[in-house]
Amino acid sequence: MNDLDYQQRLAVAKAAKRFRQGRMKRRDFIRFASLAGFGFSSARFLSGCGPSSRPKTSAPAPNLEELLTEDQQLFLREVGKTFRGTKLRIVTEDTPACQAIWKVTQERFFPLMGIEIEWERLPLDRVLSRVTQDTARQAGTHDIFYIDQAWIGRFINDSVNPQSLLENADFAYPGYKFDDILQPLLDNVASYQGQLGGIPIDIPIFIMMYRRDILDELGLGVPTTMAEYLQVAKSIHQAKFPEVAGTCGQWQPGSYALNCDMTAWLWAFGGSIFGKDNQPAINDENAIAGLEYMMELGQYMPPEAIISDWEGQGHAFMQGKVGMYISWTSYFSMFDDPAHSKIVGLAEAAPCPQEAALRAPGDCSFGEVPGISHQGGSCLMLSRHSKNIDAAWIFLQWITSPEISLLASLESGSSGIRRSTYEHPLTQQQAVVAPNTTRHMDVVLDSILNRMGTEPHLPNWVQLATGDFPTELGKMVTQQQSVKATADRIATLTQQAIQTS
Secondary structure: OOHHHHHHHHHHHHHHHHHHOOOOOHHHHHHHHHHOOOOOOOHHHHHOOOOOOOOOOOOOOOOHHHOOOHHHHHHHHHHHHHHOOOEEEEEEEOOHHHHHHHHHHHHHHHHHHOOEEEEEEEOHHHHHHHHHHHHHHOOOOOOEEEEEHHHHHHHHHHEOOHHHHOOOHHHOOOOOOHHHEOHHHHHHOOEEOOEEOOEEEEOOEEEEEEEHHHHHHHOOOOOOEHHHHHHHHHHHHHHHOOOOEOOOOOOOOOOHHHHHHHHHHHHHEOOOOEOHHHOEOOOOHHHHHHHHHHHHHHHHOOHHHHHOOHHHHHHHHHOOOEOEEEEEHHHHHHOOOOOOOOOOOOEEEEOOOEOOEOOOHHHOOOOOEOOOEEEOOEEEEEEOOOOOHHHHHHHHHHHOOHHHHHHHHHHHOOOOOEHHHHHOHHHHHOOOOOOOOOOOHHHHHHHHHHHEEEOOOOOOHHHHHHHHHHHHHHHHHOOOOOHHHHHHHHHHHHHHHHHHO
């Protein structure tokens, strides 16, 4: 690590402290961090909206005793004799999945292993503060870090490559099955330039959700093309508005949610933020087509779409005010819970409509991968500065194992990182109309494997995605600026970002 990198990490840690103390605005902190090379892709943090925990439901939690094999329990007891009394420290964002994993870790891991776990679950800015301070000083204070995918390149040299640890048979957790982890997540969430830096832990992703009863009533089929999606939205709107709008957007001006909404349509028409050779492509004819489609959809949205992020969008659908929409999977498992939803048993999930055109990743730059199913994910990284690498590796295997990953997904409603989560009998059994339903999980898996879109990994991408782009897009969706003017302005800002990155 050179002196500039060291100073930048400490400066970001200090800025995070000022932000927590209320002495720095969120946007100023994000811009400062991005200029130092530490971006954010977490929708939860960038929006600044809503709690990280989900409302509790009445769905019973799976029984871990029925999932752990005798070999796994024996391994933990036997290897625990070597590490009993060891203390591990992990810092993660306070997500529903992490909350679920921490609960079962307290109940089962410590009694079996005797390893003490200090798990800090914090807002993402505080996670970044911990990671930058620890890695700058190479202190090894924390053994495992939660790494937003936007940071993976910056911290790749502070990680222990999990593939190097898989070869150690003495500490191989029985049934870990590394090849069960979905390859697109390893490639796009947990790697940088082909080097694996961690294990995926979280994967929100766009799918299509629609009201089966409304489509049946109006004699409409589930849209499978972009043209059909627009026509179905129009038909619902004309027949049902103002009680039910055709669709809904996350169009709040200035919000990262608006940028997420835009990228789905951009990618769906063969556009991309960047073209070849690190040059902006956001104002080419494909991009213009995507933005024009987005604006046409706006005719069939409720008026409140203009002040909605994904939380408002999800609640509008859950309250029966929207016929269909494309967005994050986070809310689907709540649609069948009568404590929160007015559409119990009426919502269905489907793959997003086929893109009208799709640009190849090789024709983009900065790791951008076009695909209508926009994703945002994170991974867990084992610090190479840890003084307890073997014990930490055992714990990392535990919390990302097939059994714990399954429990986290079923209890928290989060998308699974492993194929086995989607194929497990418990997941299939929960695919019924009930709280914490998994009726959408087959669509989620297909989206990860075949439709996933990934934002660029430009060092100061976050400045564009959370500031410049939503500001200009806000002018577009409020009719203050034309599509062409918006695209040209965004292209100019993108070119400036390239020059200063």
